[in-house]
Structures are given as structure tokens and as C-alpha cells.
Amino acid sequence: MSARAVLTTTRSVRRRLDLDRPVDLAVVRDCLEVALQAPSGSNAQRWHWLVLTDPDQRAAVGQVYRRACLEYLDSPGAAGRLHEQDPERSAVQQRVHSSVAHLAEVMGRVPVLVIPCLRVPGGGLPEGNQAGLWGSLLPAAWSYMLAARARGLATAWTTLHLAHEREVAEILGLPADVHQGALIPTAHHTGTGFKPAPRQPLDEVLHLNKWA
Structure with missing residues (x-):
């Protein structure tokens, strides 16, 4: 797969996770080896990975x-309450809402759960801007998901x-x-492959040099 294909077809897979087919731990380890190449602030590499x-x-954990998902729903x-005034986007949101509810019911049965973590000196999270802190973990977690996609596995990002x-x-x-930074269910997927998702036109969210 080309880099563009991987980047544009790595979906949050909830309904199509294969709950019965085992996942080779060696493949998960290979994906995590890729993840460890991601950047981290000051090259500290304070990440840890629970598989x-x-x-x-x-x-x-499921x-x-x-319980947390039902509170969210x-x-x-x-998701299902967003963009209610836009029929087209609302329809998409309803499907997302339904798939989130499905994942809530099956999370504990997904073959592999990956939890990326950060070890923070002193234990406490800093006050104020934490972008640098989590920016030293989340790119690696996303790299793991991209690597999994390239190897035929499906994942979903949830917190x-x-x-x-x-x-x-x-x-x-x-x-x-x-x-903990996220929870990433990992499995083979059912059905055929994935395609790019509908997104807003770039020009609706692009700002050159200043906001206006």
C-alpha cells in the first residue's frame, strides 16, 4: 500500500472487528516497532505500551x-447529537453513534487491546498546556494504527x-x-477493504497567514 492509501483508509473500525480470529502477537510487536520511530519531546521516549x-x-477493561461509553452516549x-440541523451530516453522526454503542458491547472480546501510556516524572500531570506532553505519545499511537492498517489489521481510537x-x-x-493516553482495539476485519471517508472541503478549514 502507498503511504497515501494507508493514511486515507485507516478508519476507526468498530462494527467490522473480527472477534473470533486470533491476532498474531508478532504482528502487533512489529507495528509497535514502527510506532517507536515516532517523535517525542526532547527525544525522552517515555512511552510504554500495554498489550x-x-x-x-x-x-x-471491557x-x-x-460503562464509560454508556455515560458518553x-x-x-x-456523536448522534452533533450536527442535528444538517440532515446529511446528522445521518453520518447517527451511524457513528450506533457503531460506538456496538463497540461498547464487544470491547472486552476484541482479540488484542493496546493501551499507549506515558511515564511522567513525579507522577502528576502539569497544569496548563499539555500539548507537548501528549504530543510525545499520540503520534506514536497513530503510527501503530497506520502500521496495523498496512498489515491488514483494523483498529479504533478511543479515550x-x-x-x-x-x-x-x-x-x-x-x-x-x-x-494512559488511549485504548486501541486491534483485530482482523470482516468484509472488504476501506475507503476514504467524507470530509469537509479543505478550503472551508484552510487559513493562509491569518484567520480571516
Whole structure:
């Protein structure tokens, strides 16, 4: 696959995750090797990666995720409540809402769950701008997802479980100075391949030199 093809067809896959086909851990490791080539602030490389394959661990995290997801789906900011005044975009949002609800029910059964984490000196997160902090982890997590796509795997990006981050940390035995950045279900996918998603025209969001 070309770089453009990988970048434009790496979708958040929720309904089409194959829950029954095992994922070769060697392939996941290969994707993480790619992820470790991403940039990090001061080249500190404070990232850590939890890869969950144990059924009990996956089920336990899945239960927390389901609870967090149901809270989200009932909130004003849920996907299905966005763009209600635009029939075309609302229809897309309703499909996203439905797929999020589906993932909530099956998260604990996805063959591999990957949780990218940061180890923060002193343990506490800094006040104010944290862009540099999370910018030292999230590009690597995205690289993992791109590498998985290139190898025929499907993933989804979600952070909903972070509403109960400490509970998940206790399940996983995380030290107090380790903070989770995302939850990435990883599986083979059902059906055919993926295509680019509808997006706003570039000129509606592009600003040259200044906002106006």
C-alpha cells in the first residue's frame, strides 16, 4: 500500500472487528516497532505500551469501557447529537453513534487491546498546556494504527475509558506515575477493504497567514 492509501483508509473500525480470529502477537510487536520511530519531546521516549491478550484482562477493561461509553452516549456531546440541523451530516453522526454503542458491547472480546501510556516524572500531570506532553505519545499511537492498517489489521481510537482511568490502572497494575493516553482495539476485519471517508472541503478549514 502507498503511504497515501494507508493514511486515507485507516478508519476507526468498530462494527467490522473480527472477534473470533486470533491476532498474531508478532504482528502487533512489529507495528509497535514502527510506532517507536515516532517523535517525542526532547527525544525522552517515555512511552510504554500495554498489550492485552488475556481474556480476563480484556473482559475487565471491557466492562469499564462499556460503562464509560454508556455515560458518553447519554451525554449532550455524543456523536448522534452533533450536527442535528444538517440532515446529511446528522445521518453520518447517527451511524457513528450506533457503531460506538456496538463497540461498547464487544470491547472486552476484541482479540488484542493496546493501551499507549506515558511515564511522567513525579507522577502528576502539569497544569496548563499539555500539548507537548501528549504530543510525545499520540503520534506514536497513530503510527501503530497506520502500521496495523498496512498489515491488514483494523483498529479504533478511543479515550472514553479515561473517565475511569484509575479503575483501569488498578486492573492493569499501573504505577501512579504512568498515565494512559488511549485504548486501541486491534483485530482482523470482516468484509472488504476501506475507503476514504467524507470530509469537509479543505478550503472551508484552510487559513493562509491569518484567520480571516
